[in-house]
Amino acid sequence: MAADHYHRYKEDIEMMHSIGLDSYRFSLSWSRILQKGRFGGVNPAGVKFYDSLINSLLGKGIQPFVTINNYDIPEELQERYGSWLSPQIQEDFTYFAELCFKMFGDRVKHWITFNEPNLMVKLAYFTGGFPPSHCSEPYGKCNSGNSSTEPYIAAHNMILAHAKAVNTYRKNYKAKQGGSVGITLHMRWYGPLRNIKEDHLAVSRVLSFEAAWFLDPLFFGDYPHQMRQILGPNLPKFTKGEKQLLKKQIDFIGVNHYDTYYVKDCIYSLCDLDLYTSEALVFELAERNGIPIGKLTPANSYVVPSSMEKLVMYLAQRYKSIPLYITENGYVQIDNSSTTAEELINDTERSSYIRDYLTYLSFAIRKGADVRGYFVWSLMDTFEWKSGYTVKYGLCHVDFKSLKRTPKLSAKWYSKFIKGYEQIEMASEESPKHMVSYHRNTEFSRKLFGKFPHVHVCQCHIGIAWETRRSLEDEARPQAYRISENKRSVFLSWVDSCV
Numbered sequence: 380m381a382a383d384h385y386h387r388y389k390e391d392i393e394m395m396h397s398i399g400l401d402s403y404r405f406s407l408s409w410s411r412i413l414q415k416g417r418f419g420g421v422n423p424a425g426v427k428f429y430d431s432l433i434n435s436l437l438g439k440g441i442q443p444f445v446t447i448n449n450y451d452i453p454e455e456l457q458e459r460y461g462s463w464l465s466p467q468i469q470e471d472f473t474y475f476a477e478l479c480f481k482m483f484g485d486r487v488k489h490w491i492t493f494n495e496p497n498l499m500v501k502l503a504y505f506t507g508g509f510p511p512s513h514c515s516e517p518y519g520k521c522n523s524g525n526s527s528t529e530p531y532i533a534a535h536n537m538i539l540a541h542a543k544a545v546n547t548y549r550k551n552y553k554a555k556q557g558g559s560v561g562i563t564l565h566m567r568w569y570g571p572l573r574n575i576k577e578d579h580l581a582v583s584r585v586l587s588f589e590a591a592w593f594l595d596p597l598f599f600g601d602y603p604h605q606m607r608q609i610l611g612p613n614l615p616k617f618t619k620g621e622k623q624l625l626k627k628q629i630d631f632i633g634v635n636h637y638d639t640y641y642v643k644d645c646i647y648s649l650c651d652l653d654l655y656t657s658e659a660l661v662f663e664l665a666e667r668n669g670i671p672i673g674k675l676t677p678a679n680s681y682v683v684p685s686s687m688e689k690l691v692m693y694l695a696q697r698y699k700s701i702p703l704y705i706t707e708n709g710y711v712q713i714d715n716s717s718t719t720a721e722e723l724i725n726d727t728e729r730s731s732y733i734r735d736y737l738t739y740l741s742f743a744i745r746k747g748a749d750v751r752g753y754f755v756w757s758l759m760d761t762f763e764w765k766s767g768y769t770v771k772y773g774l775c776h777v778d779f780k781s782l783k784r785t786p787k788l789s790a791k792w793y794s795k796f797i798k799g800y801e802q803i804e805m806a807s808e809e810s811p812k813h814m815v816s817y818h819r820n821t822e823f824s825r826k827l828f829g830k831f832p833h834v835h836v837c838q839c840h841i842g843i844a845w846e847t848r849r850s851l852e853d854e855a856r857p858q859a860y861r862i863s864e865n866k867r868s869v870f871l872s873w874v875d876s877c878v
């Protein structure tokens with residue numbers, strides 16, 4: 380039953396509205412709409428649910444950001460042809476996506492084909508941690524699979540499925556519906572363990588094996604050359620026709636960002652190569668000389684807010700002026716048997732986390748990245764995949780017995796922030812410890828995050844998004860850049876000149 384959003388969506392939309400969200404990111408369940416893929420009919424109850432959800436959101440001025448596929452597939456497609464390992468799935472996905480455009484595209488203007496396909500294929504076919512649990516040693520223990528080939532085959536089919544869906548949208552729906560279609564990648568950030576050329580190259584390699592694995596084909600028509608060099612024939616090839624189809628088949632990039640690690644080179648040094656990132660011939664670790672890379676979270680991940688600026692700049696430079704959305708970013712809590720609801724609700728760390736990541740996101744915006752929105756993961760506590768109810772990301776607490784929702788302190792903070800009442804403390808990049816209070820935050824959030832921010836949530840994604848307002852920006856930027864020595868004052872000046 381999880382949080383039972385299926386029956387409580389109206390109450391949940393009230394909650395979004397009272398927080399002040401103007402976009403909600405959620406995903407569709409493929410099998411709820413097409414129980415047997417293209418081999419069966421449409422389930423009217425499933426369509427009715429999404430119709431009512433979308434209509435209720437719009438009724439409250441909340442924009443739906445719809446992810447077409449988030450890991451789950453109709454079992455029929457697994458049994459018939461092995462789902463993502465067969466090119467046949469490209470046709471099934473395109474069929475499903477077109478049905479969604481047709482049914483919901485009059486109201487949905489932001490589509491995301493896949494959520495984190497780069498993570499999904501690794502979990503499903505490399506480590507084997509997620510269904511269908513395929514892998515081979517030393518990366519995991521599974522009954523079947525091949526960790527050196529299957530992740531790349533599955534990814535290949537997902538990339539082509541994405542391109543075909545976008546192509547269909549552009550041909551048959553875009554003119555009339557006027558929306559845009561992107562893809563969301565899971566994106567860790569990495570720093571070099573040592574300040575040596577080999578480790579800098581290791582960072583560039585591991586990044587090529589992550590988001591660029593999916594994005595390079597969609598922008599340039601082929602995989603990053605580092606992947607081809609290392610993987611050789613294990614990396615599938617696109618035909619000439621496919622390369623043509625692929626190029627520029629994307630309107631925006633979505634990024635889910637949580638984690639940062641150091642990496643060290645494993646081409647010139649010896650390493651144990653059995654980790655998530657091993658195929659890139661790097662070794663990942665979280666400490667340098669015994670000092671952790673960031674503040675430790677209860678789930679043993681690390682908080683490194685400055686990564687947000689770096690990864691956004693990496694994407695903005697590699698893929699030129701592409702619009703970007705941060706489609707997930709959030710703070711984890713662990714609920715073990717001794718944790719009380721009060722402790723979970725008193726989540727001051729979460730507000731700090733969001734504030735600090737937004738601060739560094741604003742630095743990237745100031746440097747010219749075309750960031751259109753930010754979504755917190757998540758609106759409320761969820762059933763978190765294999766971790767069930769033990770891992771919580773919500774701004775709102777859910778009591779999974781009574782299903783009662785209670786806003787945590789972070790929901791109150793975020794609400795004030797997006798409504799523009801909260802005074803935000805900005806850290807400057809050069810001196811993160813020196814905090815500058817910004818006293819005109821109403822203007823700050825209105826101008827920086829837009830007058831008409833889009834908002835989204837997922838099964839529990841939430842957040843805010845803003846539209847870039849060219850006229851304001853164009854006016855504001857030259858003035859701001861005039862005093863570009865001091866980044867902090869640039870930032871304040873830019874905001875002031877927008878006011």
Ligand SMILES: O=C(/C=C/c1ccc(O)cc1)O[C@@H]1O[C@H](CO)[C@@H](O)[C@H](O)[C@H]1O
Nearest residue numbers: 494495502508565635637707756763772
């Ligand atoms: O980032 C991840 C999942 C990472 C992972 C899982 C299992 C492993 O074994 C390793 C990594 O998912 C995103 O982050 C969220 C919070 O986790 C999930 O709840 C979202 O659904 C998802 O989009």
